[in-house]
Amino acid sequence: MSIKTRLxxxxxxxxxxxxxxxxxxASTLASVFFGEQARFGNEGGRSPIWNMFNERSEVFAGVKFMAQHDPDRLLDQSLLTSVDRQxxxxxxxxxxxxxxRVAFASESIQKTEVERLLQGSLGSEKKRWIGQDGYAIESVDLTFSDSSAGTAYFLFDPKPWFATGRYFVxxxxxxxxxxxxLTNGVLTYLVSRSIIKPLHALKRVAEDIKEGNLERSFRLNRKDELGELGDAFEEMRGRLHDSIHRQLQYEESRKELIASISHDLKTPITGIQACVQAMRDGIADTEAKREKYVKMIGIKSEQMDRLIDELFLYSRLDEKKLPFHWEELDxxxxxxxxxxxxxxxxxxxxIRVSCSSEGHMPSLLVMADREKLARVFMNVIDNSLKxxxxxxxxxxxWLSFDSEMVTISIEDNGSGIDPQALPYIFDRFYRVDPSRNAATGGSGLGLAIVKQIVEGHGGTVAAxxxxxxxxxxxxxxPRLSSKEGNEHEAHPDH
Incomplete structure (x- = not known):
C-alpha cells in the first residue's frame, strides 16, 4: 500500500x-441521563430524573382528572394536603x-410567589415562569357545582432538568x-510510526555509508514508496561496496604489479650493472669474456624491454585505448x-609442434586483428614453454568449428595447473608461482593480455x-562464414 493511500x-x-x-x-449518555434503562441500581432501573418526571406526571394527571370530572373534591383539604405531601x-x-381567592397553596411555595401568580395573567398560555427560583406553571380551569369558577395551578421546579441537561451537554x-x-492521536501515531520507523532505518544506513560501513545489507520489505527508496539505498550500498571492493583489489593488484615489475626490472638491471662493473674492473680482459658480458647485457635488456612492453600493452588494452585493425582472416x-x-x-x-591445419581444412573466416591475434598465440606458447x-x-x-564459432585449441604436456589456481590464471598480475623471476615467470600479464585481446574480438578464452x-x-x-565442408572437428596429428 502506497503512503498516499495510507494517508x-x-x-x-x-x-x-x-x-x-x-x-x-451519545446514545449511551442519553440512556444514562434520560433513558429508562439507566445503570443506577435505583428502583425500576430508571434514572432519578426520569422517575421524578413520571411520578409528578402521575400526580398531576390525577388532579387534572378530578378537576375535569369532580372539581368539588379538590375543595377537600385533607385530599389536597395528601397530594401536597406527594x-x-x-x-x-x-x-x-x-x-x-386562594383556596389551597402548597406549603413549599412562598406566599410572595402565590401573590405574583394571582397578579399575573396567563391569557391563552398554558405555561409560564414565575419567581426567582423559576417555577414552571401549568393551569387548568375549573367550574364548581355552585357555578363558581376556579383555576388549579401546577407548579414544578425545572432546575433538575436543566442541571441534568447541562451535565449531559x-x-x-x-x-x-x-x-x-484519542482517535486522531492513535491514527497519527500508527501512520507516523509506519513512516518514521523506516526513515530512522534509512538514516542509520546513510550514516553507515557515510562512515564507510558497507557490509551490512538493508531491506525494508515494504511495497510503498519507502520500500522503493530502501531498495534504491540497498542497490546504492551494494554498488558502492562492489566499487570499493574492486578499487581495493585494483590497488592491491597495482601494488603487486609495482612490486613485481620492480623486482623483475631490478634483476636484469642488477645483471647489467654487474657486467658493466666487471668490464670496468678489467675482469673481462679477453675478447671472449667481453663478448660474453656484452651478450649478457643484451639478454637482460631484452627482458626489460619485454616487461615494459607487456605492461604498456595491457594498460592500453585495459583502458580501451588500443585500436584494432580489423580484416577478414582465415x-x-x-x-x-x-x-x-x-x-x-x-x-x-x-619441442614437437603439431597442427591439424597442415592437411585439408575448410576456409574458416573471422574478423580479427592479425598482429594482436599473433600476440595471443605467442603469449599462450610462452606460458606453455614455462x-x-x-x-x-x-x-x-587443432581447430573445431560450428556455424557460429571457430575454436583454436593449444595443448601442452607440461606440469599442469593446480585446480585451485585455474580460475585465476587470466586475472591480471596473477602468477601460479609467485617466486618465479622475469626469466621464467614473466610479469603475470601474459594470459591477462590474451583474455583482453580475445574479448576485444568478441570471443572467449578458457583453460x-x-x-x-x-x-x-x-x-x-565468432565465425563470419563457412565456404566448404560440413561442420566437423579436425583432430590433432600424432
Whole structure:
C-alpha cells in the first residue's frame, strides 16, 4: 500500500471513526441521563430524573382528572394536603384558586410567589415562569357545582432538568473531545510510526555509508514508496561496496604489479650493472669474456624491454585505448603459418609442434586483428614453454568449428595447473608461482593480455588442466562464414 493511500485512509478514518464512536457515546449518555434503562441500581432501573418526571406526571394527571370530572373534591383539604405531601419530594406544588381567592397553596411555595401568580395573567398560555427560583406553571380551569369558577395551578421546579441537561451537554462535549483526541492521536501515531520507523532505518544506513560501513545489507520489505527508496539505498550500498571492493583489489593488484615489475626490472638491471662493473674492473680482459658480458647485457635488456612492453600493452588494452585493425582472416591458414614460424624459433629445437591445419581444412573466416591475434598465440606458447617439464615435450594445436564459432585449441604436456589456481590464471598480475623471476615467470600479464585481446574480438578464452598431464587452452572467435565442408572437428596429428 502506497503512503498516499495510507494517508488518505487515515484521513477518512479520522472522520468516520469519531462520528461512529460519538454516536455510540451519545446514545449511551442519553440512556444514562434520560433513558429508562439507566445503570443506577435505583428502583425500576430508571434514572432519578426520569422517575421524578413520571411520578409528578402521575400526580398531576390525577388532579387534572378530578378537576375535569369532580372539581368539588379538590375543595377537600385533607385530599389536597395528601397530594401536597406527594408533590414536595418531586420539587412541585399545587395552588387552587376559587372566585379569585386562594383556596389551597402548597406549603413549599412562598406566599410572595402565590401573590405574583394571582397578579399575573396567563391569557391563552398554558405555561409560564414565575419567581426567582423559576417555577414552571401549568393551569387548568375549573367550574364548581355552585357555578363558581376556579383555576388549579401546577407548579414544578425545572432546575433538575436543566442541571441534568447541562451535565449531559458537558459530557457530550468532553466525550467528543476525548474521542477526537484519542482517535486522531492513535491514527497519527500508527501512520507516523509506519513512516518514521523506516526513515530512522534509512538514516542509520546513510550514516553507515557515510562512515564507510558497507557490509551490512538493508531491506525494508515494504511495497510503498519507502520500500522503493530502501531498495534504491540497498542497490546504492551494494554498488558502492562492489566499487570499493574492486578499487581495493585494483590497488592491491597495482601494488603487486609495482612490486613485481620492480623486482623483475631490478634483476636484469642488477645483471647489467654487474657486467658493466666487471668490464670496468678489467675482469673481462679477453675478447671472449667481453663478448660474453656484452651478450649478457643484451639478454637482460631484452627482458626489460619485454616487461615494459607487456605492461604498456595491457594498460592500453585495459583502458580501451588500443585500436584494432580489423580484416577478414582465415583462421586455418593463419594457424598453419603461425606454427611454421614457431618451429623456426630456437626455443622449439627440442619441442614437437603439431597442427591439424597442415592437411585439408575448410576456409574458416573471422574478423580479427592479425598482429594482436599473433600476440595471443605467442603469449599462450610462452606460458606453455614455462611449464614443459617432461623429456619429450609436445605442443599441439587443432581447430573445431560450428556455424557460429571457430575454436583454436593449444595443448601442452607440461606440469599442469593446480585446480585451485585455474580460475585465476587470466586475472591480471596473477602468477601460479609467485617466486618465479622475469626469466621464467614473466610479469603475470601474459594470459591477462590474451583474455583482453580475445574479448576485444568478441570471443572467449578458457583453460582445462590436469596436474602432471598438461593444459589445454581454447580460444573461441565468432565465425563470419563457412565456404566448404560440413561442420566437423579436425583432430590433432600424432
Amino acid at each position: 488518505l485512509l487515515s484521513y477518512i478514518a479520522m472522520i468516520i471513526v469519531p462520528v461512529v464512536l460519538f454516536g455510540l457515546t 408533590l414536595v419530594p418531586l420539587k412541585s406544588a399545587l395552588v387552587l384558586v376559587k372566585d379569585g 458537558l459530557s457530550m462535549v468532553l466525550s467528543l473531545l476525548v474521542i477526537i483526541g 583462421v586455418a591458414a593463419f594457424l598453419k603459418e603461425f606454427v611454421e614460424e614457431l618451429r623456426l624459433d630456437p626455443r622449439m629445437e627440442y 611449464h614443459l617439464d617432461k623429456p619429450e615435450k609436445n605442443i599441439r594445436t 582445462t588442466s590436469q596436474l602432471g598431464v598438461g593444459t589445454v587452452l581454447q580460444i573461441a572467435l
